[in-house]
Amino acid sequence: MGQILDFTLLFLLLVTAVATARVRDLFAAVMLSGIYGLVSASFFVTMDAVDVAFTEAAVGAGVFPLLLLAVLAMVGRYEKTAYRRPWAALILVTITGAMLVNGTLDMPAFGSADSPAQQHVAQRYIEESPEEIGIPNMVTSVLASYRGYDTLGEVVVIFTAAIGVLALLPSLGGGVRRKRESDGMGDHQVLRIVSKILMPVILLFALYVQFHGEYGPGGGFQAGVIFAAGIILYTMLFGLDTAQAVIKPSVLRVLAATGVLLYGGVGLLSFLSGANFLDYSALAEDPVSGQHIGIILIELGVGITVAAAIILIFFAFSEAAGENGEET
Amino acid sequence: MLSHLPILQVIIPLLAAPACLLLDRGRIAWAFSCAVAIVSLAISLSLLHQVSGAGPLSYELGGWDAPWGIEYRIDLLSAYVLLVVNGVATLVLVAARSSVAAEIDEAKQPLFYVLYMLCLAGLLGIIATGDIFNVFVFLEISSLATYALIALGRDRRALWAAYQYLIVGTIGATFILVGIGFLYSLTGTLNMADLAQRLPALAESASVYAAFAFLVVGVCLKLALFPLHLWLPNAYAYAPSIVTAFLAATATKVAVYLLLRFHFSVFGASFTDPVLPLEGIFLVLGIAGVFVASIVAIFEDNIKRLFAYSSVAQIGYMVIGMGIGSATGVQATLLHLFNHALMKGALFLALAAVVYRLGGANFSHIRGLGRTMPLTMAAIVVAGLSLVGVPGTVGFITKWYLVMAAINGSHWLLVPAILLGSLLALVYVWRIVEAAYFSEPVAGTETCREAPLGLLLAMWLLVIANVYFGLDTRLPVAASDGAVRLLMGGAG
Numbered sequence: 001m002g003q004i005l006d007f008t009l010l011f012l013l014l015v016t017a018v019a020t021a022r023v024r025d026l027f028a029a030v031m032l033s034g035i036y037g038l039v040s041a042s043f044f045v046t047m048d049a050v051d052v053a054f055t056e057a058a059v060g061a062g063v064f065p066l067l068l069l070a071v072l073a074m075v076g077r078y079e080k081t082a083y084r085r086p087w088a089a090l091i092l093v094t095i096t097g098a099m100l101v102n103g104t105l106d107m108p109a110f111g112s113a114d115s116p117a118q119q120h121v122a123q124r125y126i127e128e129s130p131e132e133i134g135i136p137n138m139v140t141s142v143l144a145s146y147r148g149y150d151t152l153g154e155v156v157v158i159f160t161a162a163i164g165v166l167a168l169l170p171s172l173g174g175g176v177r178r179k180r181e182s183d184g185m186g187d188h189q190v191l192r193i194v195s196k197i198l199m200p201v202i203l204l205f206a207l208y209v210q211f212h213g214e215y216g217p218g219g220g221f222q223a224g225v226i227f228a229a230g231i232i233l234y235t236m237l238f239g240l241d242t243a244q245a246v247i248k249p250s251v252l253r254v255l256a257a258t259g260v261l262l263y264g265g266v267g268l269l270s271f272l273s274g275a276n277f278l279d280y281s282a283l284a285e286d287p288v289s290g291q292h293i294g295i296i297l298i299e300l301g302v303g304i305t306v307a308a309a310i311i312l313i314f315f316a317f318s319e320a321a322g323e324n325g326e327e328t
Numbered sequence: 329m330l331s332h333l334p335i336l337q338v339i340i341p342l343l344a345a346p347a348c349l350l351l352d353r354g355r356i357a358w359a360f361s362c363a364v365a366i367v368s369l370a371i372s373l374s375l376l377h378q379v380s381g382a383g384p385l386s387y388e389l390g391g392w393d394a395p396w397g398i399e400y401r402i403d404l405l406s407a408y409v410l411l412v413v414n415g416v417a418t419l420v421l422v423a424a425r426s427s428v429a430a431e432i433d434e435a436k437q438p439l440f441y442v443l444y445m446l447c448l449a450g451l452l453g454i455i456a457t458g459d460i461f462n463v464f465v466f467l468e469i470s471s472l473a474t475y476a477l478i479a480l481g482r483d484r485r486a487l488w489a490a491y492q493y494l495i496v497g498t499i500g501a502t503f504i505l506v507g508i509g510f511l512y513s514l515t516g517t518l519n520m521a522d523l524a525q526r527l528p529a530l531a532e533s534a535s536v537y538a539a540f541a542f543l544v545v546g547v548c549l550k551l552a553l554f555p556l557h558l559w560l561p562n563a564y565a566y567a568p569s570i571v572t573a574f575l576a577a578t579a580t581k582v583a584v585y586l587l588l589r590f591h592f593s594v595f596g597a598s599f600t601d602p603v604l605p606l607e608g609i610f611l612v613l614g615i616a617g618v619f620v621a622s623i624v625a626i627f628e629d630n631i632k633r634l635f636a637y638s639s640v641a642q643i644g645y646m647v648i649g650m651g652i653g654s655a656t657g658v659q660a661t662l663l664h665l666f667n668h669a670l671m672k673g674a675l676f677l678a679l680a681a682v683v684y685r686l687g688g689a690n691f692s693h694i695r696g697l698g699r700t701m702p703l704t705m706a707a708i709v710v711a712g713l714s715l716v717g718v719p720g721t722v723g724f725i726t727k728w729y730l731v732m733a734a735i736n737g738s739h740w741l742l743v744p745a746i747l748l749g750s751l752l753a754l755v756y757v758w759r760i761v762e763a764a765y766f767s768e769p770v771a772g773t774e775t776c777r778e779a780p781l782g783l784l785l786a787m788w789l790l791v792i793a794n795v796y797f798g799l800d801t802r803l804p805v806a807a808s809d810g811a812v813r814l815l816m817g818g819a820g
Contacts, residue, residue, distance in 0.1 A: 102538065103539070105534050106533040107510070116517075120516030120517050121518075147397065147398055147461075148390050150465050156345070156446065156467060157468045157472060161348060163345075164476030167440065168476060171435050257347070258344035261346050271332060275391055276335070276387055277387075278389055289599060
């Protein structure tokens with residue numbers, strides 16, 4: 001049963017990927033990429049990787065297509081160049097794929113309990129983390145503490161993406177902007193009412209995911225993305241100007257930086273008691289409560305930067321779409 | 329605080345980036361970044377000093393023992409490359425103010441410095457870490473920052489060049505990630521030292537070969553090894569001048585470092601794929617890269633592109649050293665890593681000055697420039713001679729070691745190939761000399777003044793370093809010698 005489900009999902013992934021590459025309507029391609037995200041998330045669930053599934057659902061099926069839609073508002077729905085069949089690329093990709101398959105031949109069997117990946121480093125995480133870190137969600141233990149430095153790096157990656165977008169697109173909220181006439185979709189009554197009911201729930205759920213990450217699936221990444229999705233929904237309904245009046249881009253910039261600084265600051269705090277960077281055990285008398293405090297603080301940093309970065313990117317795209325976009 | 333130096337080396341620029349975002353004005357952001365870069369350079373000097381005295385340093389992040397936590401591991405090789413990257417990054421940044429003010433919008437300047445810090449922190453993180461997944465994370469930071477920095481170029485083609493690099497770079501990063509995934513599934517660990525212990529037992533496995541192949545191809549895409557170099561010339565030509573100087577002197581060097589690290593420290597010097605021996609491939613691609621790229625460079629009209637192609641050729645020399653595979657060969661690679669950073673840093677800073685005064689760097693711009701910008705042109709000439717490999721410059725040292733390695737390894741055909749490569753370099757450097765000193769200036773450029781002081785200072789420091797380290801080779805030779813012994817499994 002499990003295998004049939006796996007094969008079905010993987011087959012769906014393949015079909016979606018091929019369809020995304022082949023379809024000429026960019027709007028359809030974006031929708032397909034959202035479906036791809038949802039199917040991958042389902043696949044991760046069948047592999048019991050719920051935290052990863054959660055992230056993939058929020059990013060791959062949620063925010064990623066939204067950002068691409070904002071890009072389409074800028075560049076239009078159809079490709080401007082004629083379609084060529086890139087045979088050379090196809091051959092190259094096939095060879096690479098064949099090599100990948102060949103490489104898997106000597107890999108440990110899928111899901112085998114005595115594969116090295118289960119036996120070596122992971123064993124300590126499973127056996128010791130309840131005592132060492134004291135939280136039920138081992139994924140959070142690994143992400144936030146054992147490999148917390150990687151997570152700091154990932155947050156900086158998102159921060160870098162936001163800075164890159166800000167550097168390349170027209171300045172946000174800078175100078176006098178022409179007032180948009182019919183910005184947003186506030187005139188659609190059904191949309192407006194449904195969204196108004198949904199929005200507080202989305203934001204509340206984001207906070208739940210943020211603070212419940214130690215006990216169940218979730219954490220700062222997912223929470224930040226969900227929070228940003230709530231704000232993006234608001235922006236799409238009531239227009240960029242209204243949204244920017246609620247949350248100023250300059251504030252978002254500060255927030256994006258603050259999250260990273262908070263994360264790094266927690267790491268530096270460990271120095272005060274002579275411990276190494278990001279050693280949360282040094283944050284309190286009792287090492288386990290130190291780990292708790294550290295994880296809550298850095299997850300907060302993650303959430304703040306992720307939410308601020310994604311909202312900033314969406315604002316920047318919408319702003320650019322409003323300036324050079326085609327009338328839709 | 330001294331025991332924290334390995335991590336401070338990376339997190340100071342890493343956290344300086346968000347802090348820099350809070351600074352409003354370009355000038356303040358620049359001053360702040362300069363201060364950070366100087367601190368970072370001082371740390372790398374101290375690290376090199378510590379490591380050459382007391383052997384490799386290990387730093388456990390989060391206080392978790394490796395392989396459960398992430399380990400920073402600074403040995404002579406990493407300390408040496410850290411110093412190269414920091415040294416050039418600092419000098420380029422000090423020189424950056426006027427050029428950035430001219431090429432980047434006032435409002436975007438703080439963001440430029442934020443991206444510069446991020447890129448620097450990413451590169452330093454790749455070098456300092458002893459964990460292969462951590463390599464990937466910091467590779468992403470530096471890559472994303474690099475794409476954005478390139479796209480900031482004034483020419484619209486910068487966007488297209490950055491996009492091309494983004495696609496190629498992402499493929500490279502994905503390949504590296506696939507390789508890391510294979511290694512993790514086979515060994516259950518991400519720590520480099522731990523991997524090195526566990527991999528020999530798994531040799532002969534198709535999955536290990538696949539991991540090796542994906543890692544090598546992924547890194548070679550970032551390295552711009554011929555024929556995977558197609559992204560590089562446009563990226564270097566259209567990026568802001570300061571970015572070109574920074575990237576040309578650092579980014580490909582870090583890729584060389586990664587290649588050495590994966591090849592020797594993770595897989596082990598004795599690891600070879602029986603079907604596709606890496607040494608042979610590197611020799612062929614290296615020589616092809618030297619010739620093809622040098623010949624293209626000879627016919628380039630845009631001098632930034634000319635030196636970009638020259639970079640592809642110089643990467644060829646570094647790869648030839650690895651292809652020879654002997655200790656002297658790898659030492660030649662490491663020496664060229666240092667030497668090429670000095671040459672290209674000086675050359676691209678000089679070109680930044682030319683672009684600053686004349687708005688472009690084509691042959692038509694530099695006609696007669698030997699009279700109007702004598703110091704800048706002299707810098708190009710000296711650094712160019714170093715590129716050719718004239719005795720008394722660092723370029724000669726590389727060629728010397730490379731030829732020695734070729735002779736010791738009985739690769740007789742390599743010797744004329746290396747000499748011929750130098751002649752090709754002489755041709756394109758001579759074209760510039762001819763235009764600058766033996767042609768009349770174009771109307772309107774007679775009144776052009778010498779470069780701004782910051783640019784001139786940094787460029788000439790690098791030029792002097794080209795000559796100094798060509799005469800007194802103790803520092804790079806001692807460091808690279810120790811690093812090679814470490815890599816090849818001798819006494820560290």
